[in-house]
Amino acid sequence: MIEHVDLTGTTVAITGGTGSFGSTMARHLLGRGVGAVHVLSRDEAKQHDMRVAFADDRLKFFLGDVRDRASVDAAFVGADHVFHAAALKQVPSCEFFPDQAVKTNVVGSANVVDAAAAAGVRSLVCLSTDKAVYPVNAMGMSKALMEKTAQAFARRHPDAATTVSVTRYGNVMYSRGSVIPHFVAQIRSGRPMTVTDPSMTRFLMSLAESVDLVEYAFEHAQPGDLFVRKAPASTVETLARAVAVVMGVPDHPIEVIGTRHGEKRHETLLSREERATATDEGDYYRVPVDARSLQYEKYFEEGDPRASVETDYTSENTERLDVEGTVALLRTLPEIVILPEGR
Numbered sequence: 569m570i571e572h573v574d575l576t577g578t579t580v581a582i583t584g585g586t587g588s589f590g591s592t593m594a595r596h597l598l599g600r601g602v603g604a605v606h607v608l609s610r611d612e613a614k615q616h617d618m619r620v621a622f623a624d625d626r627l628k629f630f631l632g633d634v635r636d637r638a639s640v641d642a643a644f645v646g647a648d649h650v651f652h653a654a655a656l657k658q659v660p661s662c663e664f665f666p667d668q669a670v671k672t673n674v675v676g677s678a679n680v681v682d683a684a685a686a687a688g689v690r691s692l693v694c695l696s697t698d699k700a701v702y703p704v705n706a707m708g709m710s711k712a713l714m715e716k717t718a719q720a721f722a723r724r725h726p727d728a729a730t731t732v733s734v735t736r737y738g739n740v741m742y743s744r745g746s747v748i749p750h751f752v753a754q755i756r757s758g759r760p761m762t763v764t765d766p767s768m769t770r771f772l773m774s775l776a777e778s779v780d781l782v783e784y785a786f787e788h789a790q791p792g793d794l795f796v797r798k799a800p801a802s803t804v805e806t807l808a809r810a811v812a813v814v815m816g817v818p819d820h821p822i823e824v825i826g827t828r829h830g831e832k833r834h835e836t837l838l839s840r841e842e843r844a845t846a847t848d849e850g851d852y853y854r855v856p857v858d859a860r861s862l863q864y865e866k867y868f869e870e871g872d873p874r875a876s877v878e879t880d881y882t883s884e885n886t887e888r889l890d891v892e893g894t895v896a897l898l899r900t901l902p903e904i905v906i907l908p909e910g911r
Contacts (some may be wrong), residue, residue: 572600573787581606581647581689583634583680584654586614588743589695592775593651593782594618594627604628608643608654634676637683644687649679651782652680652694655711658745659699659830662707672907673710674717681721685730693785695778696736698771698835698883701842705830715794719857722792733789735781736796738771738835738883742903751811752904760823761812766805768827769834769883772894773799774901784852792857795844796837802884802894810894814904816833838881853881 580597582590584605594605608630609615632639632745635656644650655673656662662669677694684692696715699708718732742748751761773781789795802810805822812820824881827833838853840847846853879885889897898904 575649575683576601577603577641578648579604579606579646581608581643581650583608583640583643583650583652585609585617587653588740588775589653589778589782590651591618594622595655595778596779596783598622598624602626604646606630606643606647608632608640633672634679635671637679640679640683641687644689647684647687647689647727648691649786650680650684650689650692652692653678654680654696655714657707658695659705660684660712660828662710663705663830666706666710669706670712670713673707674713677714678717681718681732681881685725685728689730691786691789692718692730692847693782693789693897694732694734695782696734698736698738698837699832700736701836701839701880704832707830717794719794720856723859726791728791731789731791733785733791733793733795735785736794736837737773737778737843738799738801738837739773740778741772741898743775747807748811748898748904752807752815754812755812755815755817756853760821761808762802762823762825763808763823764827764831765833766803766822766824767833768804768831769801769888770804770807771799771801771835771837771883771886772807772889772897773797775903776898781852788841788849788854789852790856792859794842794855794857794900796853796881798851798853798886799837800887800889800893802889806889806894807894808892809891810898813891813895814898834882834884835887836880836882840878840880843881844878 586609604626606628610633630643656669696711700712703709715734722732754761785795799901842855846855
């Protein structure tokens, strides 16, 4: 059983706080009795919608962008803890505009880390993605550099008052822009569900589980720690067929359109090298930061023989769900509309 830190009366800031994760985390925090949640985002319309939906005076909205250090500083005044979820997350967008991915995901994250330290924040948890491991697209590359930025702070400032950690997870089911609502929309409009490579695999995690992962990091992190939640996976075809089942149309057609630019066949949550140093904590892996000093010769002269005896933790070698198992997982999601089977 996790011993939860008492958050009663504390102030928590969430960057990207109007997104799928941010709004879910805000609701969770309010339920834990926080004094205030500072929501930093650049979308005033989403802020208005969230303000109306929550109707809770403890929510404080800050219009700004992580690229703008001054707006980050303003949102962090009085904050005890910060969850950094703001990012450009769409692979195609980042492929077309990699400079924008760098400005938000790398420079913006550096602003968040520096602002948190300057404000005396006790804990900062930065959200990353499996696409940061062996990245093949600009989104993954920029998130990998976000991770390095966060861990570099911990390495350079081991005695800092701010504990900076990183969480990394795979596909969050039914989050904004993810494939499940896309499949649902295609079914409802009578169009075939489009899949890229039917044998492509992806980790599956619910929004609630992503909150659990971030909270676990917040509760347990040492400076620079990376946390991964163990997760099952399915093929894209299995996921599509499972969505069709819960929508009541198990025979809905599927159209294969081919792998898109920047996509991998399988994703990786932990590299071989990370897994070699990771500790297994039940539902989670913890990877400590390489905290050797800034004397560079140690990086050339000291190796780690464990790195040669482990394998990557991937969506291909994790627990693989069949259609029935994926359906059972989908039925746990409050976001999806479940229709009677056979309709």
